[in-house]
Amino acid sequence: xxxxxxxxxxxxxxxxxxxxxxxxxxxxxxxxxxxxxxxxxxxxxxxxxxxxxxxxxxxxxxxxxxxxxxxxxxxxxxxxxxxxxxxxxxxxxxxxxxxxxxxxxxxxxxxxxxxxxxxxxxxxxxxxxxxxxxxxxxxxxxxxxxxxxx
Amino acid sequence: xxxxxxxxxxxxxxxxxxxxxxxxxxxxxxxxxxxxxxxxxxxxxxxxxxxxxxxxxxxxxxxxxxxxxxxxxxxxxxxxxxxxxxxxxxxxxxxxxxxxxxxxxxxxxxxxxxxxxxxxxxxxxxxxxxxxxxxxxxxxxxxxxxxxxx
DNA sequence: TCAAATTACTTGCAATATGCAAGTAATATA
DNA sequence: TATATTACTTGCATATTGCAAGTAATTTGA
Numbered sequence: 116x117x118x119x120x121x122x123x124x125x126x127x128x129x130x131x132x133x134x135x136x137x138x139x140x141x142x143x144x145x146x147x148x149x150x151x152x153x154x155x156x157x158x159x160x161x162x163x164x165x166x167x168x169x170x171x172x173x174x175x176x177x178x179x180x181x182x183x184x185x186x187x188x189x190x191x192x193x194x195x196x197x198x199x200x201x202x203x204x205x206x207x208x209x210x211x212x213x214x215x216x217x218x219x220x221x222x223x224x225x226x227x228x229x230x231x232x233x234x235x236x237x238x239x240x241x242x243x244x245x246x247x248x249x250x251x252x253x254x255x256x257x258x259x260x261x262x263x264x265x
Numbered sequence: 266x267x268x269x270x271x272x273x274x275x276x277x278x279x280x281x282x283x284x285x286x287x288x289x290x291x292x293x294x295x296x297x298x299x300x301x302x303x304x305x306x307x308x309x310x311x312x313x314x315x316x317x318x319x320x321x322x323x324x325x326x327x328x329x330x331x332x333x334x335x336x337x338x339x340x341x342x343x344x345x346x347x348x349x350x351x352x353x354x355x356x357x358x359x360x361x362x363x364x365x366x367x368x369x370x371x372x373x374x375x376x377x378x379x380x381x382x383x384x385x386x387x388x389x390x391x392x393x394x395x396x397x398x399x400x401x402x403x404x405x406x407x408x409x410x411x412x413x414x415x
Numbered sequence: 416t417c418a419a420a421t422t423a424c425t426t427g428c429a430a431t432a433t434g435c436a437a438g439t440a441a442t443a444t445a
Numbered sequence: 446t447a448t449a450t451t452a453c454t455t456g457c458a459t460a461t462t463g464c465a466a467g468t469a470a471t472t473t474g475a
Contacts, residue, residue: 244394
């Protein structure tokens with residue numbers, strides 16, 4: 116069998132470039148990390164700081180400060196959880212949603228460009244494969260989750 | 266069609282965790298970035314500093330310093346190119362090769378674990394898909410290469 | 416019922432990483 | 446052979462990181 120890791124490594128590196136390129140979409144210029152944060156806040160429903168930090172595998176003190184700068188940029192807002200006032204729920208501002216949507220648009224444009232080099236069958240196979248892969252990674256929890264800290 | 270970007274985002278994030286987890290394989294504890302550098306130096310044949318920096322999309326002054334610390338750790342060595350003495354060729358030391366091999370081993374173990382949740386047909390399909398994807402990304406050069414700087 | 420433990424998050428600080436500007440040395444160009 | 450270009454390195458100012466140690470709110474347990 117060929118070198119599977121090689122295939123994965125190259126693919127994820129390229130996808131990383133894609134993500135990086137998309138950070139300057141829609142007139143906004145944010146960092147790759149900030150783009151990931153916006154994405155994850157958008158994806159979850161009113162997540163807490165801890166939840167997002169966990170999802171992204173970031174140290175919580177670092178993440179606390181990343182959130183602060185996104186708030187300063189008026190892309191994210193923090194709302195105290197009425198049920199537990201220790202918790203702050205994160206959500207995107209209107210501007211934050213706009214930026215996230217611009218990035219998403221750019222990403223999907225790029226992905227369509229990539230898929231334009233395949234026929235419909237290949238495209239379908241690839242998408243199903245990624246789904247399979249995600250399911251398999253979810254099943255083998257110990258290796259594909261956030262790196263152990265402490 | 267479902268959200269393709271979502272699938273990719275989750276997959277690459279999980280693969281990133283995998284990579285991070287593998288950095289402490291074989292008794293060595295290096296950063297994710299250092300792991301990527303070792304991988305890329307190993308992959309290319311005696312690459313120059315510029316070539317690796319380009320491949321990884323890193324600023325060359327930053328990369329110059331990253332190489333310096335890997336040399337201090339005795340994982341990488343720099344050899345002047347006899348044909349062009351401006352150029353320094355990078356290669357792994359014996360210890361560097363050992364560390365790179367340990368990480369590779371750990372990565373492949375994890376990947377096998379992931380594939381153990383699939384049957385042979387699915388596994389085959391997934392691997393062929395990633396290959397297809399890499400080829401397609403290579404074709405659409407403008408979006409999947411190192412982000413423009415300057 | 417209330418002191419002690421836990422949880423969610425924030426700040427101080429010291430160490431590290433970043434990238435631009437400006438360097439050096441070697442090679443290519445005109 | 447002077448001038449540009451290339452490959453790489455350093456100075457410096459800024460940004461990012463994570464541990465230790467905080468605060469405030471909630472849970473636990475005697």
